[in-house]
């Protein structure tokens with residue numbers, strides 16, 4: 567049996583049989599995999615703690631026919647602040663669902679894993695609203711859906727300050743003259759464009775430091791939410807939870 571040691575984060579789990587669980591685990595070396603964790607619901611299980619959702623653990627996995635099995639799990643980072651705060655829990659569930667939707671099973675995605683760990687690290691430290699928008703944009707980009715924020719998706723001309731629009735189907739900006747020609751797209755302000763560009767080009771540590779403008783952020787959030795829904799062709803379940811807390 568092929569065994570692999572890798573760090574990983576449980577995204578979700580469902581009970582199976584009397585004491586087992588089938589886990590969806592995002593791992594560094596294997597990408598997203600399904601793992602059958604035997605006996606993990608028993609009180610005496612020594613693996614249970616490290617297999618709670620949104621904990622970074624070192625895992626020993628064994629390849630099976632349908633699922634991986636697991637014989638070792640040790641916590642690397644438990645993110646206590648995230649797990650103690652309902653607002654952060656809502657955010658982490660939302661991120662987990664985004665990752666789960668954008669990453670295909672058994673497809674290696676090291677960059678996305680790194681991004682998820684740095685998102686958890688930064689959420690553990692603080693919960694600025696701007697970070698949630700940033701995680702979303704970076705996850706979408708890492709999944710191969712980088713929005714076009716510099717050139718008109720129709721005429722390919724450089725976007726200049728003024729009247730510009732967001733084309734949700736093309737996933738990018740359109741200029742004023744193309745908008746007048748084709749009559750589609752949602753108006754987007756220069757500030758929202760600047761904010762999205764800044765997030766795209768910077769790491770979380772830099773993004774945390776910018777002054778948060780509620781109106782601009784909400785505008786950018788709405789556009790990104792629309793974009794994500796368009797790509798996934800659905801609304802994420804955790805979106806409503808996120809809005810409630």
Ligand SMILES: [Zn+2]
Pocket residue numbers: 718719720721722723740741742743744745
């Ligand atoms: Zn154009």
